[in-house]
Amino acid sequence: MNNLNQQKDRTSLPYSVWPVEAIAGLEREGADSQGITLFELMLRAGEAAFSLIRQLWPQAQHWMILCGYGNNGGDGFVIARLAQAAGLKVTLIAVDSDRALPEEANQARENWLAAGGVIHDASARWPESIALIVDALLGTGLNRSPDEPYTQLIEQANRHSAPVFSVDIPSGLVAANGTVPGVVIDAEHTLTFIALKPGLLTGKARDHVGKLHYHSLNLDLWLQGRPAPIARYDASHLTRWLPPRRATSHKGDHGRLLVIGGDHGTAGAIRMTAEAALRSGSGLVRVLTHIENVGPLLTARPELMVQELTTEALDAALEWADVIVIGPGLGQGSWGKKALKKVENSQKTMLWDADALNLLAISPDKRQNRIITPHPGEAARLLNVKVSDIESDRLLAVRRLAKRYGGVVVLKGAGTLIAGELDELAIADVGNAGMASGGMGDVLSGVIGSLAGQKLSLYDAACAGCVAHGAAADAVAQRRGTRGMLATDLFSELYLFVNPEISNTKE
Template identity: 65%
Template sequence: MTDHSVKKNPASIPHSIWHADDLRYAEKEAADSLGITLYELMQRAGEAAFRVARAAFPGASRWLILCGHGNNGGDAWVIARLAAAAGLQVTLLALESDKPLPDEASAAREAWLNAGGVIHAPDSIWPDNIDLIIDGLLGTGLRSAPRDAIAALIERANAHAAPIVALDIPSGLMAQTGATPGAVICATHTVTFIGLKPGLLTGKARDVVGTLHHTALGLESWLAGQDTHLTRFDASQLAQWLPPRRPTSHKGDHGRLVIIGGDQGTAGAIRMTSEAALRSGAGLVRVLTRSENIAPMLTARPELMVHELTPQTLEEGLEWADVVVIGPGLGQQAWGKQALQKTENFRKPMLWDADALNLLAINPDKRHNRILTPHPGEAARLLNCSVAEIESDRLLSAHRLVKRYGGVVVLKGAGTVIASDEAQGIIDAGNAGMASGGMGDVLSGIIGALLGQKLPLYDAACAGCVVHGAAADRLARYGTRGMLATDLFCTLRRVVNPDVIDVEND
């Protein structure tokens, strides 16, 4: 079975993420501070990528190397020289330009020629027996769709049977946004250098990055002292959010959560949210819903407290609650609107999802005690723009949502983005099996439960998304097709107890 999600060696991938433009300036500053030339960094990059390619494809002896006209191409010149020196059969195609090569790339080109290397035109006939392609066409400076000549090479490489190793970033993938405005390399492996770029983790990244590798090129000490204000979150960090509970703790210590929703025909949404909250450690969960939902919910999950939503039960519930989750199955009719109007002035932590977001788009307001969890369609309604605009720059879209609505925003999708006024993060967990109905309802319950366990809004959002994705990743061993939102209930308990030894896997 082919799995197109980004794979990686967790120990090798940093948690700090760099703005793509900042990283270009930082590269020179770091090299200068350590007395390293940029050409030396280029050689280190080529050597690192060469080692990855050799380790991943030890039997590949006939390499096709595609060189662009920038420093990404310079890395490819270095690899070509190393491959030839190792006795491999190398065919190198290089793009032409009226502009001179950057100094470092020019030096790498000369080293290739001095070693007896041959340069072929980009429209040359490819050898029949290629068994590995190196992509050094475009780097992190991409601002628009690749030009026709480059797009033709990209499409030809993708159509070839040989695996592709991309240098720094797959050509055609935008380093800051993960958008693909035109043709893009579908890499089998990507070796990224120095700092991690956002576009490798969100947007279309999971379709095209393949297995991700990272090397700091010897700049680890300098990088460690930099604050990038953008963080990659994964399952390795769960213990920092979810320490072991005190032996004397009781249910009141772990949050009283009220969940509001489940209009006629949507009882499943509120049912999934409420059980997810219990499975994620909420102390007490009270559900306010339609009267016809009470018996089925109590039958399925007797640990819940389920009541009909009326003005009186809503007032009592808000007085009792530490945290409110509203929106799953809420609907946009008078029943749901009235509940939201009564709830919106709740001063403790809240999470708004689903129809609460659709109603918010109609009557916008700004609050700082609230987490919003839109998918791209809901985000587009909240910002009065198209889904394509949201997806063209997910980090910017999340920032705009925070600026307009306040609090913390969880922009869901492959590479979920978390944003507040002070910080942004990208969730590096989850898989394609989560593209099914009800997953968002489960996420709302998880985050609501963590709010009740006294995590701050931003931390609860980050931890909740990691828990959600990690629970699904544990299920993915059985395949991603056919995964149900309720399947996560059997793995959630394990994931929210990171201190417990995993007997199944260890």
């Protein structure tokens, strides 16, 4: 199934995300709130999965169910019993089937055996007639590479022509952060229970989760009273940040944005940032750049105010501006360093990106009036670690960045993360592979900077900017696909998302 189509309809998913270490407590408290046992909660999970599988593949008559040692495997035993009772052929393979299981999983296994079910070990030969594979091998507790025989079963499932349905999370994907330390199931559909886990939404998740489904196990009302520590945002949230403008508003009401950058040969970066700000609703945008860029920028986009970056021009512009964006095309030479040194002294709202971040990594400081927007390479330099360290735990990395540098941090990538120093954390559940091209970050800086100038808080500007930017890219991809997408292609769709009352009408 196409990844873009899998991402299209996620409105059925909750907008709260819970860290993995909280899940066991949620399960216990949720069961207690309804006066049921954890085994009865497992039965609900198995029934929900069975029902969804039947909807997705009504013609599949032979199911291969892979059960691990744990409660994820227990869900698999419940699914197997229900499928067999429905007249379907079931082949069940269980890892460590002779070992004592956790209480709930053991009860599910005993019920399967009592119903006449058969358990095969991991070395069993797979029948040729399998039409569907149910992955119930490894659940949300995984934090390392799977061992044998899990590795063998995962690889065999991935090689098989039958579609794979994962219970709670694809086996091998780390629920805490979306990393893949070893082999991992490539699911076509995944059904998760009770709460969304971060690893389903960020990191490598989109490569393996397929279409994500959710079931509360009938704990909806109880969950509504419990605020989650992580938010999931998509285009449906833009109305909360971007209400329609007053009919009598004027350009001065919508922010004076100063954009600084564009050294020799990098006029494109600063032009994209500045135009993105205009396209996102800034009232006035002034660009300070290298003198060779002034003419081309004014010709390309006459709505911009463009000047050579000099000490005098910078002093005046800093006094004039409501918000400052610095970094795109800035370079790391003396020209850029001098500009950044002066900007550092301003107390106005600012956004640092690109070379401003590389210079910040050399001379770190902490401030509350700044948004920083690193990609994983820049984040690694800011934390003095390897890129692999960033990608091995994106949630930890974004929290460390917020603590070290203050303000608000946007860690870009699949499942962009936004963190504030006061423990705010959100996942922007938008975007697609077409955004892996030059200039996308420059456009994002302009969008966020513009929204900050329109009187959003730093955190809200970062969240709304990431969502509008990613949603515009999704709209482009829906029309034209992901390969060959340009950063400036987003301008044709961005207006829909910074004016959400229009996009809601169109829908």
